[in-house]
Amino acid sequence: MAEAAPAPSVRAAPVVAPLPHPQPTASRLLWFLRVLRAFTRREMIELASYRAWVVTQVVTFGLATVSLVFFSRFIGSAENPHLARYGGDYLAFGLVGILIAELQHVGVSALSQRVRLAQVMGYLEAQMATPAPPWIVLGVAPVYEFGAAALRSAVYLLGAALVLGVRFADAHLASLALTVPLVLAAFGGLGLLTAGTTMLARRFNPVATILTASSVFVSGVVYPTSVLPGWLQSAGKILPLTHALEAMRRALLIGATPQQLAPSLVALALFAVILTPVGLGTFVYALRRAREDGSLTHY
């Protein structure tokens, strides 16, 4: 039978001394940064235990770059009027295209994939049960992924400059300073929208796959959009990647000024202004629905 229950009113000192918690009025941004730091550290430890995977990733990108080198030699043997707008070097053109497309892929898929993975793996529920607001729990992963992708891109571009002699000397810093945040905001808004619809659909969202595939096709990742028929060029203009590629390539490769990039920058700003609140609204709605139906913590 049950052991005799001591009086529940016994109140001894806590077994572990209570720690002062940050007050609810404490900066949420600081809290987010603390979690981001812990998350980054966690990812580094995990990556260190997946050395073979990391090596495979580097080798895969290295092989893709080498292919690009030989392809650019083939293309570069004759002057190409389609590339003149971007400085004429296909290697630089293709490299920037692949890296920005990768950034969009991360932006569009990181949050939804992380949420889905956490659901499947089962560790989201324990995180959602902590005092951290849901936007912190769910937000650190895509921010980390975005940051890591941006850092990877910078390292690859630096490597291309040092090893392959790709010229970025003419890059216009003010244009880049304007373009990069707009690109990140547009891709981030797209990511929120995709993550929200993924949570609502409760399965991997084909929208992300379709968006990525169609972007590669009509946005000019590995070829300039000028080679496309007119109607496909027009179709490409409704995608943020098209404008991101145009602005980033021209700012990086030929030093285009903000005035020269104005059409692309305005388009990117519009995408950011429209997609961010729409994506945020969809995501918040999906989060509330997930708390109601329990789908956020169950696969």
Add this chain to the structure above:
Amino acid sequence: MTAPSPLEAAAGAQAGGRDGDPAILADALAKTFRPPGDVRDLLRGRLFAPPVQALASVSFTVGQGEIVCVMGPNGAGKSTLLRILAGILTPTTGTARVAGLDVAAGDITYRRRVAFVLGDERSFLWRLSGRENLHFFAALHGLTARAGRHRAAALLERVGLAEAADRTFKEYSRGMRQRLAVARGLLGEPDVLLLDEPTLGLDPKGAVELRRFLRREMVQAAGRTALVASNDPAEVRALADRVLFLEAGRLRGETTPDRLEAELGLEAARG
């Protein structure tokens, strides 16, 4: 259980708090899930499958300092009840207050006062050590890296994992994993603990030790309140002051641990 059972006589009984206001007050909690429809549902023009009622008008109270276990067959609604009280699932109707706070708020203050101790092994990162796992969750509790390190070290010591703190989680035994889950639940110094089958899968000796630790140190010595979902009579006898029975989402009654075997018909089965 045979009718007329004292459980049925006690159905709907409200246990008052022993020390002032109740630590947990559930009032007509109900939860209905609407699962997404499959192909057949879609062909019939329905986006959702027929609704599933997980909880129906569940009301009870838990006094401060009490340990109350919730028993019931699989699918009775125990885990749903705990998730609602943890603030990670919203009830369809009804209200609940835990530690004096409305569960509907489910805000930062609420989740600091109420800890959901989740023993699910998948909720940890397997390639990280026990210490690193706690550091990460300490950050989610808003602790600085330094405070998190101190807190994690103290808790690992407390649950007997100090020596194994730097071994990866995947190397931990089931008992060590449960202890780490307990340590994680204490990161925020909560007033109320919600535990979901805390000794599930442990060997008998490990289970007895963990139950003793949970009852004496985590709850009684620290002046906390606990609601435990369990289907293990041994666990319930060792932990509970009172036992609630859920069946098909409804509260069927309550009893005391010393009457548990009679209520469940285990004595007759042994006889």
